Amino acid sequence: MPASERPVVGRNHWSQEMPGSLFQAYPDRDACVRGLAGDLHACLQRALAADGRARMLMPGGSSPQALFPLLAAQALDWGRVDTTPGDERWVDREDERSNFRLLREGLPQACCLDPRLADTAEESARLWGERMREWLPFSVVLLGVGGDGHFASLFPGMPGLDQALDLQAAPDALVGHAPDEPRLRISANLAMLLDSDWVGLLVFGEDKKRLIYAALAHQQASLSQPIHALLHNGIRPVHIHWAP
Numbered sequence: 001m002p003a004s005e006r007p008v009v010g011r012n013h014w015s016q017e018m019p020g021s022l023f024q025a026y027p028d029r030d031a032c033v034r035g036l037a038g039d040l041h042a043c044l045q046r047a048l049a050a051d052g053r054a055r056m057l058m059p060g061g062s063s064p065q066a067l068f069p070l071l072a073a074q075a076l077d078w079g080r081v082d083t084t085p086g087d088e089r090w091v092d093r094e095d096e097r098s099n100f101r102l103l104r105e106g107l108p109q110a111c112c113l114d115p116r117l118a119d120t121a122e123e124s125a126r127l128w129g130e131r132m133r134e135w136l137p138f139s140v141v142l143l144g145v146g147g148d149g150h151f152a153s154l155f156p157g158m159p160g161l162d163q164a165l166d167l168q169a170a171p172d173a174l175v176g177h178a179p180d181e182p183r184l185r186i187s188a189n190l191a192m193l194l195d196s197d198w199v200g201l202l203v204f205g206e207d208k209k210r211l212i213y214a215a216l217a218h219q220q221a222s223l224s225q226p227i228h229a230l231l232h233n234g235i236r237p238v239h240i241h242w243a244p
């Protein structure tokens with residue numbers, strides 16, 4: 001990547017050379033999740049003070065696993081915090097791949113909503129979308145990113161992706177399709193995910209850093225990736241927390 005296209009990355013500061021996105025780089029993952037837990041705590045405290053309740057969407061997958069113990073240890077009235085994953089794999093709720101299970105076990109003091117509100121993914125997405133709309137605007141939406149440039153369960157090339165990324169669409173949940181198992185997913189759409197006081201992205205590893213840089217720099221290969229639409233949404237800055 002030519003130097004002129006490369007976003008400037010600072011340690012523990014963000015660069016204004018990345019319009020709409022705040023990139024915070026940490027020396028290691030431990031420092032990253034500690035910093036992020038502190039930021040999330042401040043957002044949740046603010047929401048509790050202002051509204052008496054806080055609403056938070058959390059990512060699934062591997063990235064948040066080290067975050068949850070640190071977040072759970074933050075002094076907060078967790079009984080007034082509603083949370084649900086921003087997306088879910090259509091597996092049994094007790095399956096080890098279940099994002100809900102990860103969240104419930106990670107933040108046991110919070111009020112955790114299982115997206116499985118019906119027997120089918122379609123009906124669950126409809127009912128879960130209704131429940132999440134009652135929470136808008138969220139206090140916090142934290143997302144992860146996959147190596148293929150997906151976030152939540154919005155995958156490159158999946159059927160319905162254009163509608164899922166449409167910023168004019170009503171905030172809603174939808175059925176998503178992953179290229180690998182578990183293929184069937186449900187996910188908030190981008191309009192729902194951006195209806196939040198704070199939007200963040202937790203990113204680990206050099207490969208994903210390259211992916212983010214490519215998207216920020218509008219490189220050709222990233223234009224069809226959902227992460228490009230997230231980072232250039234024009235509505236909310238995305239607070240990127242990265243560590244090697």
Ligand SMILES: O=C1O[C@H](COP(=O)(O)O)[C@@H](O)[C@H](O)[C@H]1O
Pocket residue numbers: 059060061062063064087088089099143144145146147151152153
């Ligand atoms: O399948 C999913 O993948 C993404 C990224 O997961 P990671 O393990 O690479 O961090 C995750 O953010 C999403 O919630 C999950 O369902």
